[in-house]
Amino acid sequence: xxxxxxxxxxxxxxxxxxxxxxxxxxxxxxxxxxxxxxxxxxxxxxxxxxxxxxxxxxxxxxxxxxxxxxxxxxxxxxxxxxxx
Amino acid sequence: xxxxxxxxxxxxxxxxxxxxxxxxxxxxxxxxxxxxxxxxxxxxxxxxxxxxxxxxxxxxxxxxxxxxxxxxxxxxxxxxxxxxxxxxxxxxxxxxx
Numbered sequence: 001x002x003x004x005x006x007x008x009x010x011x012x013x014x015x016x017x018x019x020x021x022x023x024x025x026x027x028x029x030x031x032x033x034x035x036x037x038x039x040x041x042x043x044x045x046x047x048x049x050x051x052x053x054x055x056x057x058x059x060x061x062x063x064x065x066x067x068x069x070x071x072x073x074x075x076x077x078x079x080x081x082x083x084x
Numbered sequence: 085x086x087x088x089x090x091x092x093x094x095x096x097x098x099x100x101x102x103x104x105x106x107x108x109x110x111x112x113x114x115x116x117x118x119x120x121x122x123x124x125x126x127x128x129x130x131x132x133x134x135x136x137x138x139x140x141x142x143x144x145x146x147x148x149x150x151x152x153x154x155x156x157x158x159x160x161x162x163x164x165x166x167x168x169x170x171x172x173x174x175x176x177x178x179x180x181x
Contacts, residue, residue: 005178005179007176007177007178007179008174008175008176008177008178009175010087010145010171010172010173010174010175011171011172011173011175012145012169012170012171012172013170013172014136014137014138014169014170015136015168015169015170016136016155016168016169019168019169024145024169026087026119026174026176028116028178036116036178039086039087039113039114039115039116039127040086040087040114040115040116040119040176041085041086042085042086042087042145042168043085051177052179061149061150061151061154064151065154071154071157071158072154072155072156072157073151073154073155074147074151074152074154074155074166074167074168075085075147075151075168076085076147076148076149076151077085
């Protein structure tokens with residue numbers, strides 16, 4: 001799990017079928033002091049968090065498979081909470 | 085998933101049978117600094133398995149790790165990076181301060 005800031009979103013027509021209807025956000029991983037680290041990541045977001053929100057992201061592929069109800073989904077990162 | 089630019093592809097003369105029908109893309113990951121630039125990219129290039137067919141220059145998102153082999157379930161494939169989607173549009177506005 002890691003903390004990230006939502007910096008945007010993407011749209012996609014041609015994608016793996018398991019991603020149909022998913023909200024795909026651009027998340028920037030953060031250090032404890034709020035500074036950005038690493039490259040932007042595309043995350044699945046069932047919470048529909050807004051721009052600038054700080055979120056907790058799970059890297060558990062099993063969770064992604066369960067949430068999308070598809071064992072073949074090529075995804076791993078899922079928003080599992082929004083920080084206060 | 086990280087974002088990347090398709091730079092080309094590789095062709096194998098001899099390959100694991102599970103890779104039949106899979107293209108192998110050369111992908112340059114996109115850094116935060118260059119995501120909104122005219123010339124996105126900047127990361128260390130890697131090979132990404134693909135069954136969607138993006139062209140050179142197109143932007144994709146790719147998963148890394150064992151989830152890269154999920155699309156081959158219930159079979160197995162020696163894949164640790166897989167093209168999950170082709171990007172149509174990016175809406176990116178990181179804080180400026």
